[in-house]
Amino acid sequence: MLHDVSGINVGPIRAFNVMKQTQGGYENVGASEVECKNFKRDLSSIIGEGDVDLVIDKLSRKREYLSDYTFEYYEDEHEMLSGLFWADEEGKRNYMAFGDAVGFDATHRTNKTKKFDDGSGPAVKEVIPKLGTHLSKTDVLNRLNDLIWDERLTPEIFEKGWQPIMDDYDLHTNSWFRDMYEARSTWIPTYFKDYHYSGLMRTKSRSEGENHFFGSLTNTDMHLIESISNFETAMESQRHVQRKNDHLSRYTTPGNISKLVMEADAIKIFTRSIFFDIQREIQSSITTCYSFKVEDMGDTTKFSIKDTDTDLKRVGEYEVMFVISNTTIRCSCSKFETTGKLCRHCFYVLRMSGVEHFPAKYVSTRWRKEVVPRSCSDIIQSKAPDDIQKIVRGIHASVDHCVDRLSSSLEKLRLYREKQNELKKYVDEDTIGEDPMTNKEFIEIVIGVHKRNDIKVRIPEGVRTKGSKKRLISEKEKAILNAKKGSRRCGGCGEFVDHNARTCPNRAK
Numbered sequence: 171m172l173h174d175v176s177g178i179n180v181g182p183i184r185a186f187n188v189m190k191q192t193q194g195g196y197e198n199v200g201a202s203e204v205e206c207k208n209f210k211r212d213l214s215s216i217i218g219e220g221d222v223d224l225v226i227d228k229l230s231r232k233r234e235y236l237s238d239y240t241f242e243y244y245e246d247e248h249e250m251l252s253g254l255f256w257a258d259e260e261g262k263r264n265y266m267a268f269g270d271a272v273g274f275d276a277t278h279r280t281n282k283t284k285k286f287d288d289g290s291g292p293a294v295k296e297v298i299p300k301l302g303t304h305l306s307k308t309d310v311l312n313r314l315n316d317l318i319w320d321e322r323l324t325p326e327i328f329e330k331g332w333q334p335i336m337d338d339y340d341l342h343t344n345s346w347f348r349d350m351y352e353a354r355s356t357w358i359p360t361y362f363k364d365y366h367y368s369g370l371m372r373t374k375s376r377s378e379g380e381n382h383f384f385g386s387l388t389n390t391d392m393h394l395i396e397s398i399s400n401f402e403t404a405m406e407s408q409r410h411v412q413r414k415n416d417h418l419s420r421y422t423t424p425g426n427i428s429k430l431v432m433e434a435d436a437i438k439i440f441t442r443s444i445f446f447d448i449q450r451e452i453q454s455s456i457t458t459c460y461s462f463k464v465e466d467m468g469d470t471t472k473f474s475i476k477d478t479d480t481d482l483k484r485v486g487e488y489e490v491m492f493v494i495s496n497t498t499i500r501c502s503c504s505k506f507e508t509t510g511k512l513c514r515h516c517f518y519v520l521r522m523s524g525v526e527h528f529p530a531k532y533v534s535t536r537w538r539k540e541v542v543p544r545s546c547s548d549i550i551q552s553k554a555p556d557d558i559q560k561i562v563r564g565i566h567a568s569v570d571h572c573v574d575r576l577s578s579s580l581e582k583l584r585l586y587r588e589k590q591n592e593l594k595k596y597v598d599e600d601t602i603g604e605d606p607m608t609n610k611e612f613i614e615i616v617i618g619v620h621k622r623n624d625i626k627v628r629i630p631e632g633v634r635t636k637g638s639k640k641r642l643i644s645e646k647e648k649a650i651l652n653a654k655k656g657s658r659r660c661g662g663c664g665e666f667v668d669h670n671a672r673t674c675p676n677r678a679k
Contacts, residue, residue: 217393222251224395229256238262260409267541310339323360363504418442419539428452432520435528444537447511454479455517469493473522475501475515490519497529510534530599538598 229241244253317331419442463474473490489502505513576582662674
């Protein structure tokens with residue numbers, strides 16, 4: 171157990187205390203606190219200089235026995251490890267779906283002294299003496315964030331807004347801020363509005379989240395073999411959460427607040443979290459947006475939209491260009507171009523123009539429910555009906571057969587891939603409006619049989635499949651209970667019986 175809990179970055183002392191609690195006392199642990207600490211020492215001693223060889227052997231075995239597992243490593247001229255790469259089947263499926271946008275944390279640097287430099291250290295050290303208080307430092311960061319992440323921001327507005335902040339805090343002579351301003355076109359979002367970066371622009375905050383997640387499971391004192399094992403534990407945790415979220419997206423149906431057909435389409439298409447983002451935009455298009463000017467420009471219509479949202483980052487005027495003939499739409503806020511999700515201003519124009527269904531061209535693949543397909547083995551091993559599993563096996567075997575026959579010809583493989591992509595595109599378009607699986611359908615898959623609409627064989631009388639408020643009492647019990655009831659004199663007939671004057675059979679009619 172001591173080695174198992176080390177997979178979640180639990181040290182020997184804490185592991186000893188955990189074992190004490192789970193085993194019911196110190197006497198049941200089977201080892202002392204000192205022996206637990208010595209285990210870590212002995213582990214390090216045994217691993218020693220063979221750390222890299224252990225990693226290579228472990229990952230090589232995975233490559234040998236696991237399906238579609240890739241592992242490569244590289245040595246330098248001194249036969250020292252210089253590069254390590256591995257990817258399993260699920261990781262490759264995720265990369266196929268989301269590999270179009272990758273974030274790199276270029277500011278994260280660690281060393282043996284465990285110091286962290288996020289890139290702003292020199293600036294912070296130099297600025298703090300000038301600002302004096304932590305509150306002033308926070309004020310600077312808040313004002314910069316309000317400026318940088320304003321949806322209405324343009325390069326001109328940014329450049330005008332930057333200068334007052336530098337003036338108020340006397341930062342013009344600060345070399346770090348000066349360098350950042352000169353490099354503004356490489357990191358300020360407004361300069362990237364024509365690029366699709368899938369909501370990853372806040373790379374540093376995302377990277378810090380990943381650093382915190384993996385940092386809680388690793389530390390710089392670990393050997394490489396331990397870090398690999400802990401990384402696998404971390405990925406297993408992330409994938410568990412992802413599978414849970416996928417399940418919620420597939421088998422739960424959020425409410426349609428606006429009652430619009432377009433929102434109903436979004437429920438069927440998008441993952442649960444992305445749908446809620448889109449639902450907020452649809453709602454805001456109804457409650458905070460209105461057009462104050464519409465210009466006919468031939469094939470294109472220009473809408474001038476006023477956004478009255480209480481969030482000051484969104485309040486303002488926007489221009490939406492709409493071509494109704496092919497449902498092409500673009501807003502000056504560039505929300506779709508940067509995040510892959512339509513903005514409230516576009517939803518307003520679509521609604522005012524009589525467009526009912528969600529435009530297929532604005533369904534970003536990465537936000538769909540089925541963006542990462544389950545592997546064939548997952549379906550075959552699931553509780554799906556036998557006829558579905560049989561077809562899946564046939565499709566899987568057919569694809570394997572074709573790829574195997576064409577593997578010697580690059581040109582034929584490319585042609586086969588093109589045909590597969592055409593079929594995939596057709597399937598995606600054909601299933602956009604498909605209703606999600608209901609709870610009843612899911613339960614029927616779990617129990618392996620469909621419930622009939624008409625009941626042919628009923629449950630026997632007296633057999634209850636659900637709990638009830640009252641227990642059925644036998645005749646014997648009824649007799650015993652009646653015997654326990656005391657008799658009393660009837661006011662009508664004068665006898666000691668179990669009736670009274672009102673219920674007496676001799677009562678005058």
